[in-house]
Amino acid sequence: xxxxxxxxxxxxxxxxxxxxxxxxxxxxxxxxxxxxxxxxxxxxxxxxxxxxxxxxxxxxxxxxxxxxxxxxxxxxxxxxxxxxxxxxxxxxxxxxxxxxxxxxxxxxxxxxxxxxxxxxxxxxxxxxxxxxxxxxxxxxxxxxxxxxxxxxxxxxxxxxxxxxxxxxxxxxxxxxxxxxxxxxxxxxxxxxxxxxxxxxxxxxxxxxxxxxxxxxxxxxx
Amino acid sequence: xxxxxxxxxxxxxxxxxxxxxxxxxxxxxxxxxxxxxxxxxxxxxxxxxxxxxxxxxxxxxxxxxxxxxxxxxxxxxxxxxxxxxxxxxxxxxxxxxxxxxxxxxxxxxxxxxxxxxxxxxxxxxxxxxxxxxxxxxxxxxxxxxxxxxxxxxxxxxxxxxxxxxxxxxxxxxxxxxxxxxxxxxxxxxxxxxxxxxxxxxxxxxxxxxxxxxxxxxxxxxxxxxxxxxxxxxxxxxxxxxxxxxxxxxxxxxxxxxxxxxxxxxxxxxxxxxxxxxxxxxxxxxxxxxxxxxxxxxxxxxxxxxxxxxxxxxxxxxxxxxxxxxxxxxxxxxxxxxxxxxxxxxxxxxxxxxxxxxxxxxxxxxxxxxxxxxxxxxxxxxxxxxxxxxxxxxxxxxxxxxxxxxxxxxxxxxxxxxxxxxxxxxxxxxxxxxxxxxxxxxxxxxxxxxxxxxxxxxxxxxxxxxxxxxxxxxxxxxxxxxxxxxxxxxxxxxxxxxxxxxxxxxxxxxxxxxxxxxxxxxxxxxxxxxxxxxxxxxxxxxxxxxxxxxxxxxxxxxxxxxxxxxxxxxxxxxxxxxxxxxxxxxxxxxxxxxxxxxxxxxxxxxxxxxxxxxxxxxxxxxxxxxxxxxxxxxxxxxxxxxxxxxxxxxxxxxxxxxxxxxx
Amino acid sequence: xxxxxxxxxxxxxxxxxxxxxxxxxxxxxxxxxxxxxxxxxxxxxxxxxxxxxxxxxxxxxxxxxxxxxxxxxxxxxxxxxxxxxxxxxxxxxxxxxxxxxxxxxxx
Numbered sequence: 004x005x006x007x008x009x010x011x012x013x014x015x016x017x018x019x020x021x022x023x024x025x026x027x028x029x030x031x032x033x034x035x036x037x038x039x040x041x042x043x044x045x046x047x048x049x050x051x052x053x054x055x056x057x058x059x060x061x062x063x064x065x066x067x068x069x070x071x072x073x074x075x076x077x078x079x080x081x082x083x084x085x086x087x088x089x090x091x092x093x094x095x096x097x098x099x100x101x102x103x104x105x106x107x108x109x110x111x112x113x114x115x116x117x118x119x120x121x122x123x124x125x126x127x128x129x130x131x132x133x134x135x136x137x138x139x140x141x142x143x144x145x146x147x148x149x150x151x152x153x154x155x156x157x158x159x160x161x162x163x164x165x166x167x168x169x170x171x172x173x174x175x176x177x178x179x180x181x182x183x184x185x186x187x188x189x190x191x192x193x194x195x196x197x198x199x200x201x202x203x204x205x206x207x208x209x210x211x212x213x214x215x216x217x218x219x220x221x222x223x224x
Numbered sequence: 225x226x227x228x229x230x231x232x233x234x235x236x237x238x239x240x241x242x243x244x245x246x247x248x249x250x251x252x253x254x255x256x257x258x259x260x261x262x263x264x265x266x267x268x269x270x271x272x273x274x275x276x277x278x279x280x281x282x283x284x285x286x287x288x289x290x291x292x293x294x295x296x297x298x299x300x301x302x303x304x305x306x307x308x309x310x311x312x313x314x315x316x317x318x319x320x321x322x323x324x325x326x327x328x329x330x331x332x333x334x335x336x337x338x339x340x341x342x343x344x345x346x347x348x349x350x351x352x353x354x355x356x357x358x359x360x361x362x363x364x365x366x367x368x369x370x371x372x373x374x375x376x377x378x379x380x381x382x383x384x385x386x387x388x389x390x391x392x393x394x395x396x397x398x399x400x401x402x403x404x405x406x407x408x409x410x411x412x413x414x415x416x417x418x419x420x421x422x423x424x425x426x427x428x429x430x431x432x433x434x435x436x437x438x439x440x441x442x443x444x445x446x447x448x449x450x451x452x453x454x455x456x457x458x459x460x461x462x463x464x465x466x467x468x469x470x471x472x473x474x475x476x477x478x479x480x481x482x483x484x485x486x487x488x489x490x491x492x493x494x495x496x497x498x499x500x501x502x503x504x505x506x507x508x509x510x511x512x513x514x515x516x517x518x519x520x521x522x523x524x525x526x527x528x529x530x531x532x533x534x535x536x537x538x539x540x541x542x543x544x545x546x547x548x549x550x551x552x553x554x555x556x557x558x559x560x561x562x563x564x565x566x567x568x569x570x571x572x573x574x575x576x577x578x579x580x581x582x583x584x585x586x587x588x589x590x591x592x593x594x595x596x597x598x599x600x601x602x603x604x605x606x607x608x609x610x611x612x613x614x615x616x617x618x619x620x621x622x623x624x625x626x627x628x629x630x631x632x633x634x635x636x637x638x639x640x641x642x643x644x645x646x647x648x649x650x651x652x653x654x655x656x657x658x659x660x661x662x663x664x665x666x667x668x669x670x671x672x673x674x675x676x677x678x679x680x681x682x683x684x685x686x687x688x689x690x691x692x693x694x695x696x697x698x699x700x701x702x703x704x705x706x707x708x709x710x711x712x713x714x715x716x717x718x719x720x721x722x723x724x725x726x727x728x729x730x731x732x733x734x735x736x737x738x739x740x741x742x743x744x745x746x747x748x749x750x751x752x753x754x755x756x757x758x759x760x761x762x763x764x765x766x767x768x769x770x771x772x773x774x775x776x777x778x779x780x781x782x783x784x785x786x787x788x789x790x791x792x793x794x795x796x797x798x799x800x801x802x803x804x805x806x807x808x809x810x811x812x813x814x815x816x817x818x819x820x821x822x823x824x825x826x827x828x829x830x831x832x833x834x835x836x837x838x839x840x841x842x843x844x845x846x847x848x849x850x851x852x853x854x855x856x857x858x859x860x861x862x863x864x865x866x867x868x869x870x871x872x873x874x875x876x877x878x879x880x881x882x883x884x885x886x
Numbered sequence: 887x888x889x890x891x892x893x894x895x896x897x898x899x900x901x902x903x904x905x906x907x908x909x910x911x912x913x914x915x916x917x918x919x920x921x922x923x924x925x926x927x928x929x930x931x932x933x934x935x936x937x938x939x940x941x942x943x944x945x946x947x948x949x950x951x952x953x954x955x956x957x958x959x960x961x962x963x964x965x966x967x968x969x970x971x972x973x974x975x976x977x978x979x980x981x982x983x984x985x986x987x988x989x990x991x992x993x
Binding site: 004006007008011014015018019021022024027030031034037038041044045047048049050052053056057060061064065068069072073075076104158159163164167168172175179182183185186187189190193194207210211214 | 892893894895899903906907909910911913914917918920922923925926927929930933936937940941943944947949950952953955956957959960961962963964965966967968970971972973974975977979980983990
């Protein structure tokens with residue numbers, strides 16, 4: 004009970020810090036804190052495996068990537084916000100929109116059913132007694148019960164998750180592998196070899212200049 | 225129909241001219257004048273092939289007559305093929321025979337024209353088209369040939385395309401001919417619907433299958449015939465068509481193409497025999513055209529235009545003959561007319577050539593000495609066309625006139641006789657003014673009554689200037705063709721003009737026997753006036769017409785006083801004849817002017833205000849919508865993100881409200 | 887009856903928390919001009935969604951939510967990699983990464 008509110012406070016505070024920090028590297032620190040708190044919250048939700056994944060992938064991999072990029076871009080020239088803010092007017096409507104959404108969503112969320120609507124992967128524990136799997140959802144859900152941590156039949160454990168991932172959801176799992184591969188190839192193509200991009204940088208300047216002139220001409224007409 | 229099986233020689237007759245045309249088209253620049261020899265050879269070979277086919281074309285009986293060659297089947301009821309029976313044989317022989325002589329003559333006439341190869345390509349193409357028309361064994365094939373000869377005629381009238389008048393004449397001829405094509409098309413629609421077949425044999429086997437549309441089929445067919453044969457009211461293109469080179473006038477606009485209407489009526493004889501109303505209509509149009517053309521011939525001064533109106537008049541005779549049912553007589557007149565009219569045109573071509581393109585007979589005179597071949601040949605032809613006994617026109621024209629009476633049309637008979645007298649008058653007028661007296665070409669044109677010559681001269685001068693640039697100069701170079709090349713064909717045609725009639729004397733003549741099987745035979749009641757009386761009256765009319773002409777132009781005093789008399793006549797000609805019955809003005813007023821007004825309306829108002837207006841509104845609307853859409857394309861990443869958030873917010877609001885409603 | 891007894895607090899708390907974090911992420915994307923911080927804000931939004939998946943999975947005792955969260959993490963990793971690569975490339979071409987300056991596609 005109390006841990007939820009502590010964690011919620013940490014999460015919101017760190018999130019606000021992320022988007023308000025002056026320097027990106029401070030944001031990274033805030034984000035690190037955020038991810039750590041989130042991992043703890045996952046543990047309270049009986050998602051042990053995902054808590055670990057959260058720490059390893061987000062804190063370990065993605066944030067490190069951010070740090071490297073910041074280090075790369077911060078060397079020498081001042082990279083960020085060189086020009087005027089071209090979107091000053093959106094700040095007010097954006098915040099207004101956010102406020103409206105917030106109001107509406109909280110109003111609507113109050114009506115969200117806490118149980119799954121009928122037919123949407125209903126829980127095996129629908130009748131409130133553990134250990135009595137509902138045969139109608141045995142193939143879609145887990146049919147797991149509380150038990151020792153790590154055991155295959157415990158909800159949210161590594162065994163439970165792995166079983167679901169490699170049997171029922173094998174195809175989505177393979178697709179994630181494919182997505183990651185595509186991402187790797189894409190990154191290599193985009194940022195892999197600098198030489199073509201020196202050229203393309205020059206080309207981009209020319210293109211940009213031509214287009215500016217074209218836009219100016221169009222404006223004059 | 226005809227001899228079962230096939231007769232491939234028809235391909236030779238039919239396609240040789242096309243091969244010649246293609247070869248000349250392809251190798252024209254290399255062939256140059258040799259193109260004329262090649263073209264003439266193709267036609268001559270075709271003529272020989274037609275002669276060879278004489279026997280097979282005339283054998284058989286009833287509807288089973290002639291040689292045929294199936295080509296292909298298109299749809300059910302659309303069997304195409306070639307057919308050579310006595311009727312088409314006569315036309316093929318005239319087309320290729322007279323055509324060959326005119327080709328030969330053209331070699332000389334077009335000798336110094338740089339575009340001689342193009343000329344012969346067109347000419348050969350015309351012969352091919354005309355053969356398509358007469359050899360086809362069905363209505364659709366006939367229509368194809370019908371259209372192609374119109375196209376060839378268009379090419380050849382507009383051959384000297386640097387002359388604006390020639391281009392205008394070509395266009396006029398083409399448009400008027402298309403009116404006729406559409407008429408035939410309608411007739412074919414009726415035939416296909418009612419008879420289920422387009423073959424002549426099937427349709428003619430039972431003409432009454434077309435009832436109750438039989439009369440209208442004939443009318444539509446005759447619209448085509450009238451347009452092609454320059455019958456009232458579609459006659460005005462023919463005189464203008466004289467803008468083409470003279471051999472073209474001789475071949476297309478005298479001997480062959482313009483008689484296609486006669487061919488069509490004769491070919492469809494069973495239809496006409498079955499519809500008495502149609503016979504009356506066609507006969508009446510023919511008779512009126514004969515008279516109208518002859519009257520117009522009186523008032524013309526251009527030698528080729530006189531001959532053009534005379535052609536119109538003579539075709540009126542033929543149409544009258546085939547219209548009333550005297551098919552043999554109508555075709556006979558076509559046969560003799562082909563010789564004497566081609567001869568007249570080619571002879572006038574010699575004169576025009578000798579006078580460096582002068583065509584006004586008031587500026588001629590005394591040509592007897594300068595062009596003796598033309599004098600003798602045209603002399604024979606004039607006697608023939610006038611119907612002097614013993615000359616070819618006498619036999620055929622009498623048959624036509626008497627045929628009208630025989631079939632019960634006394635008033636056509638009277639018109640025929642009257643026209644015979646007028647014909648004698650204007651032909652003799654042409655002959656005397658051209659060949660006798662003193663040469664007037666070096667006189668001031670105003671002294672012989674030629675007004676407004678200046679403007680015309682300017683125009684033709686301009687044309688000549690262009691001609692100088694595009695072609696070899698016409699009159700300048702002295703590289704003239706050998707004289708015989710133009711003289712011999714004229715002489716041959718002259719001889720035929722004189723003798724061609726001797727095969728058609730009396731009912732048992734070779735001519736009548738030739739067509740024994742072709743046309744429906746009918747027994748006619750004896751007429752009140754015998755053929756001998758008709759002949760006698762015709763001779764009287766001839767003498768009267770000739771005497772008037774002689775008295776006005778031919779006496780010693782008249783010849784001596786010729787310039788003054790011609791001037792006086794030019795000034796006193798009845799306006800209604802000079803203006804061609806105001807027919808062109810009427811067409812101008814009825815069709816051309818309204819079309820122009822309509823065009824003005826569409827061009828000045830409809831297009832800029834309505835059509836362009838709609839387009840402009842569409843453009844403006846799209847530009848407005850585009851500017852709206854463009855305002856979203858700010859290029860700013862965060863603006864796009866905002867739009868996405870807004871869209872997501874809309875979904876969120878929707879689902880939140882939906883959840884609250886539930 | 888819902889099995890909120892399995893959750894430390896009522897489900898509505900998780901939903902509200904997730905929503906707040908998500909909207910903080912949205913605000914970061916809209917208001918910041920530093921592309922790195924924008925990418926981090928996007929990560930915040932991913933994580934808010936993940937939190938919701940896990941809360942519902944726990945509430946309904948259905949580990950399909952875990953699978954979804956796993957997929958989200960994968961896609962987020964890919965997205966971060968590509969996004970950072972784009973930032974690097976843009977920096978190479980322009981010597982700065984101000985997102986308001988990268989506006990060639992203006993209509």
